[in-house]
Amino acid sequence: MKKWFAVMAIFLSSYVFFLVATMPLAFLINNIELPKNIQIDTVSGSIWQGEIAQLAVNNNQVQQIKTELSFWSLLILSPSVDVSFGDATSAGPEGRFTLTISSNKLQLHDVELFISANDIAKKLPLPIPVTAQGNIELSFRELVLNSSEKLVCQQAQGQVSWLRSGVVALENNIKLGKIDADLNCEKGDLIAQILPKNNLGLSFTARLSLADQKASGQGYLKPGKNFPAELQSALSFLGRPDNQGRYQLKF
Numbered sequence: 650m651k652k653w654f655a656v657m658a659i660f661l662s663s664y665v666f667f668l669v670a671t672m673p674l675a676f677l678i679n680n681i682e683l684p685k686n687i688q689i690d691t692v693s694g695s696i697w698q699g700e701i702a703q704l705a706v707n708n709n710q711v712q713q714i715k716t717e718l719s720f721w722s723l724l725i726l727s728p729s730v731d732v733s734f735g736d737a738t739s740a741g742p743e744g745r746f747t748l749t750i751s752s753n754k755l756q757l758h759d760v761e762l763f764i765s766a767n768d769i770a771k772k773l774p775l776p777i778p779v780t781a782q783g784n785i786e787l788s789f790r791e792l793v794l795n796s797s798e799k800l801v802c803q804q805a806q807g808q809v810s811w812l813r814s815g816v817v818a819l820e821n822n823i824k825l826g827k828i829d830a831d832l833n834c835e836k837g838d839l840i841a842q843i844l845p846k847n848n849l850g851l852s853f854t855a856r857l858s859l860a861d862q863k864a865s866g867q868g869y870l871k872p873g874k875n876f877p878a879e880l881q882s883a884l885s886f887l888g889r890p891d892n893q894g895r896y897q898l899k900f
Contacts, residue, residue, distance in 0.1 A: 674693070674699030687704065689701055689704050689705075698716070700714065700715050711741055713734060713735060713739060716732050729750075733745040745761055747759055753796055753797040755794040756792070756793050756794075757789060757791070757793075757794075760787070761788050762786070763785070766783050766784060766811060767780055776886040776887060782813060785811055786812055787807065789807035790806045801838075801860065802839045803837075805834045808830065810828070810830075814827070814828050819882060821879040823877050823879045825848060826875070827846070827847060827848075828843065828849070829843075835856075839856070839857040849876060850871035850875075851870055853868030865900065866900050869897055870887065870898055871893070
């Protein structure tokens with residue numbers, strides 16, 4: 650009898666493992682209640698190696714998402730997934746990261762994201778029509794999000810850089826020079842703070858609330874000796890400077 654139970658246990662264990670190992674990624678996603686602002690198209694592959702043709706978040710599209718689930722991470726009840734998306738030939742962002750899911754936490758490591766600067770500029774309330782040039786590179790050594798009640802930024806260590814920064818404004822092609830920002834968490838929000846050494850004399854802090862997906866930012870522009878001459882005529886669109894020669898920026 651004991652031998653019969655052992656054989657049945659091995660059989661059932663093997664059967665359950667077979668079901669999990671061959672489970673289509675589409676089956677898993679179709680049984681997850683996604684937020685209304687997220688749409689997923691054409692899912693293929695298994696839960697171990699899958700692919701999503703397109704994901705849209707608030708009409709922002711991400712192409713060619715590939716996932717690879719670590720088997721060993723399941724044994725310690727902390728699933729870890731390697732994710733890559735986009736490429737140089739397709740529209741939208743390109744990047745990769747490793748996502749680890751544990752109790753009430755989402756941990757992202759080795760995050761790399763590239764996105765067209767103009768894709769971001771088109772969403773900002775700028776005072777004059779501007780076409781942004783170059784790409785935004787975002788990287789995180791670590792990003793920890795807590796989802797116990799609402800999604801909040803718990804810990805972050807990263808940087809964002811505007812590569813080959815420039816704009817086309819007022820019929821001028823204007824190079825802006827090096828612009829970098831540090832990324833961290835503050836009161837549950839993700840914060841990007843522009844580093845002070847830049848040709849624009851720009852000091853600015855952007856804030857993203859993960860819970861309601863709202864962005865805001867404020868700071869100042871204080872033209873100095875390295876300020877691009879082609880932008881001098883655009884300063885009037887920013888209003889009047891304060892007694893320190895700073896133009897307030899806010900959105």
